[in-house]
Amino acid sequence: MSRLLPSLLAAAGLLAITAYIGSSAYAAHSAGSINGSTTVTGDFGPPQGPPIEEKLVAPPGVPAPIHRDHPARVIVRLETQEVVKEIADGVRYNFWTFNGTTPGPLIRVRQGDTVELHLKNDPNSHMAHNIDLHAVMGPGGGAASTVTPPGHESVFTFKALRSGTFIYHCATAPVPMHIANGMYGVIEVEPPEGLPKVDHEYYVTQGDFYTTGTYHEPGLQSFDMQKMLLEQPTYVLFNGREGSLTGANALTSNVGDTVRLFVGNGGPNLVSSFHVIGGIFDNANVEGGTLINHNVQTTLVPAGGTTMVELSTPVPGTLLLVDHSIARAFMQGALGEIKVSGPPQPAIYNKVSSGPVSGAAEPVAVVAEVSNANSAMADGKRVFTQICSACHQGNAMGLPGAFPPLAMSDYLNADPKRAIGIVLNGLSGKITVNSTGYESVMPAQGPNLNDEEIANVLTYVLNNFNNKGGSISPAEVKAVRAGGKPN
C-alpha cells in the first residue's frame, strides 16, 4: 500500500498535466479559474447598460431581432396560468400555460446576456409550477430555483452561454402532465453577430394532446393519463389549437421573400418529422444547434427539442406545415399554412396540361372505344381514391364526429353545384349532413386539382355511393374558380 501510494500520486500528477495541456489546446471550449472567477465560453463579461425589459408577444409572433454589440441584463416576466380554451372548434381543454398561450411566448436574448427571469404563478392555479429552460447551464435548468406556489413569484438569473434555439417547459411533478397540458415554449439565444436578415419570422411549436374524448368530441375534455402512457394522442397540434395556423390565422409571405420559422416540439411524447409541403428548407439548424444543413425537405424535431429553418417562397400559393408522420396532419390536426401572395411565376412553377391522362393510367390494351364519359368516371375514381378517401373513407361513409359522409348525402344531393366551391376552396365551420352536425376543416383542393379533375371526381361521387346522379362539367368548375372565393 505504501509503495502503491507514490505511484498513484505520480499518475495523478500526469493526469493533471495532460488535463492542463488539453485545456490549453481546446481553450475555446474550456473553463478555467483566474483569480477565483470562472471564465467560460460564451461569457462576454458582466451585463452593460441599464436592464432591458423583454417585450414578449403572443405566438406565432416573435420579438424583434437583437442589434446589440454587448451583453445586457434582460428581464423576462412569465406568469403560469391554468386556462380553459378551445383545442379544436367546439372542444375545450384545460391548458396549463406560460402567459396564457400554448406555446408560451418566444423569449429572445443574445449570447452572453444575463437573463433575470421572473416566474409568477396565477393565484387561481391549482398547481405549483416552475420552469426548466434548456438554454440554462445549471441544475434543473432553473427548475429548482423557480418552484412557485399559486399567488407567489420566483426570480432567478442565468447567463445564456450558448447560442441556439432551446425549449423551456414546466418541470413540476407530474412532469408529463404539465407538458401534455401545454406548458412549454422556446427561448432563442442569438449568436453575438445576430441572425441573417429574413423578411418574415414566425414561431411554431408542436405538441401532442391526450383527451378523454375522441378526436373532435365536443365539450370540455379532460386529460387522459392512459392515452398518454400509451403514447396515443387524440390531437397533434401546432400552437396548441387545431386551426391556429390555417385560414384567417395562416402565416403569410410574399413572392420572393424569405421566411424563418422557430420550431419547437414540446412533446410530451412524439418526435416530429417537420415538413413544409411545397417548400424546401434553404437552411435548417439541426436540432436547434449551430450545425446548419441545407436544402432539407423534412427535419426531425425531437420531443423537448427544436429546429430553426429558413425557406424561400418564390411562387404564390399556399404552403402547408405538417408533421410528415402524415396521419397526424390529416387525422389529428398537425396542419398549418403559409399563404404566399404575389404574381404567378410560370417560369418556376406552372401547370401545363389539364386533360385526362389517357393511356397513362391504363395499359395500352385498353379498348380503343372507351367513351369520354367512362374515362372521366375512371379519372374521378382515381381522384377520389387518392385524395377524398383519406378523410371521407373509401366507402364515402365518412367518420362519425369528424368527416361527413359523401354517400347518400342529403347535403351533396341538395345542391351538387355547391360542391364545386367546396372542393375548390375548402370548407370550415358547422354543417349538417344526414341530420348529423359536423364541424371540421376541409382543405382547399383548388391548388392541387385542375378543373377537369374536380369535375370528374364530383361526377363520380354523384353517380356512385347511392347518390342521385348528375354531372359537373369542367366549364362549370372553371366558372366557379374564376369567380373567386364565394363564401
Place this chain on the structure above:
Amino acid sequence: MSNRLAGCLLLLAISPAATAADYVAIPAGRFVSALAIDGSASRIAIKPFTMRAEPVTNAEYLTFVSKYPQWQRGRVSPLFAGPQYLAAWQGPLILGAAAQQQPVTNVSWFAARAFCANEHARLPSWYEWEYVSAADGTHRDARQDQARNQTLLSAILASNGERPGVIGQHHANFYGLRDLNQLLWEWTGDYAAMFPNADSRVAGGGALLALCGGSALAFEDKNQYALMMRVAALTALKPADDAPRVGFRCVRDLPGK
C-alpha cells in the same frame, strides 16, 4: 379493542375543547406508499388513530379565530402566516362570500397546526393521510383501479380556477371519510420532510422533486397522478405560505397506541 376505542371516544366527549366535529376510527394496517422514500418502495405500518370525517370548514375556523385573536387576519404574526392568509374572507371575523361549509383554505401550516392542537389533535402524517386516501367506497386500497384514478384526476381538473366546493357532497370512503381526494389539498404535519432524499449524494431534502428527472425517482407508483399533483402542490409551500386550495383536517392518537 372496542373497549379501548370506547374509552377514547368517552375521553373526546368530555374534552372541553372538543367541537361537534366527527372523528372516525381508522384501524391499524400496513400499506406501500406511492412515494419512494430512500429510493425504494416502503411498506409502512400505520397505528390506529381517529380522523376528522371532513375537512375543517370556514365556520369552524371562524369559531377558532374568534376565540384566539392571535390567529385573526391582520393580527397574526407574519412569521406564521403570509399576506394572503384567509384572503377569501370579507373581514377578519366576517366570512362574506366564503360559504360556512366550504373547507377553510388560505391557511398556513402553522395555523392549521394550532387549530388542531386546540381540539387536542394534530395534523396527520403524510403516511396516515395517504393510507386512508388509498380507499374507495368499498376497498381499503383501490389505487390500482385505473378508472378510479382517472376519475380523481378529471374531477381535480374540472374544478379549474374555482375555490373548493362545500364539504360532504361525495360518498364517504371505506373508512367513512369524505372529500379526501377530489376537493382540495390538505396539509400534513410532516409535509416538509416528505422527500428526505432519494439520492444520498445530494445535500438537503425537498429540492429533488423540483427537478424534471428528480420527480421520476421520487415516486414508486408513477400512476398516481392525482397524488403527485398533491405532493407537488404541498412541497412548493413554506410553512407560513397558504394557497386557495390548501386546507386541512386533524387526527388524534388513540391513548396507549
